[in-house]
């Protein structure tokens with residue numbers, strides 16, 4: 497498949513239509529591994545693909561050059577979905593030299609030894625290919641300590657590796673060619689992979705103007721390339737990394753016999769009554785990834801579970817572990833749920849939300865052995881939702 501990104505810069509990646517779980521994050525739409533070939537007097541390959549997809553990448557490369565003619569392989573990131581085919585490339589491109597960050601070099605030496613000539617580069621270092629210049633920008637922890645961007649200076653193409661990506665497999669390569677709203681997929685990717693790195697990402701974004709980067713095209717290592725107004729995705733990252741919230745709430749809960757579900761629905765009514773958007777997820781029916789995608793922009797997260805054997809149900813426990821790792825910030829948080837005798841789940845959730853550092857409100861728990869709520873309890877649920885919504889809007893709870 498031929499795809500020119502701009503002036504001799506080609507997409508030569510692979511499409512993984514069937515990828516459904518990416519290091520534990522649900523990827524219902526699959527993904528792509530984007531490698532880029534830059535053809536000038538010298539030929540550079542920026543990133544490779546996941547192991548097992550080498551032939552698809554070589555087919556793309558052969559559309560433009562004989563793979564043995566590759567002079568440089570730029571490793572923007574060590575992770576196996578990008579460097580998995582490096583060994584295959586180096587076996588064919590016998591004279592190629594590897595360029596990567598110092599940390600990536602250490603990782604490559606660890607795995608492969610000093611098998612190939614490898615040059616460690618730092619921010620501002622350049623590599624001349626002829627008319628084209630590649631500039632390297634280290635971006636540690638966007639996504640791993642070794643991560644790096646490569647900027648094709650004259651063509652204003654930023655090869656951003658894991659930043660600005662989306663997990664989606666499509667027959668098109670550019671975002672402007674796709675009818676679906678890719679911003680949702682970009683948000684899902686950010687929420688489930690990059691959220692815990694937000695303060696570092698915010699700091700990196702602040703530094704970019706001083707580096708004099710003004711990309712016309714942002715070409716990430718997963719999903720579609722941003723060609724139409726790439727500022728949109730940069731602005732979205734600025735908002736996401738600073739946890740700038742919208743007036744929205746997410747309710748996520750688990751239930752055995754439906755009482756906690758009833759509470760959740762009534763809390764949602766209260767939130768809606770105040771004119772605030774809410775989304776509700778039964779955690780035994782929903783993916784954690786979809787919850788996190790909405791939670792990223794929501795001002796409030798309301799987590800529920802009934803008590804089973806003194807603790808929360810496993811669906812909620814999984815969410816709490818997921819939240820702990822992804823470390824959301826700037827959120828109002830509340831716990832709720834039903835129990836039959838001594839309870840335990842709601843306190844456990846409340847303690848967990850506090851430990852994450854969220855702004856918790858007084859939890860709501862009802863003791864009911866039978867799955868029904870009194871009229872008074874129903875009113876309490878609605879008022880619980882209303883008070884959270886008022887807080888979301890910045891007024892008094």
Ligand SMILES: Cc1cc2nc3c(=O)[nH]c(=O)nc-3n(C[C@H](O)[C@H](O)[C@H](O)COP(=O)(O)O)c2cc1C
Nearest residue numbers: 752753754755756802804805806835836837838839
């Ligand atoms: C298998 C099982 C174990 C339970 N364990 C506890 C428990 O340890 N402590 C408690 O207070 N209630 C316990 N309950 C009672 C439920 O928490 C109670 O019925 C609650 O109202 C159910 O809410 P739900 O319909 O949202 O699941 C248990 C119920 C079941 C079915």
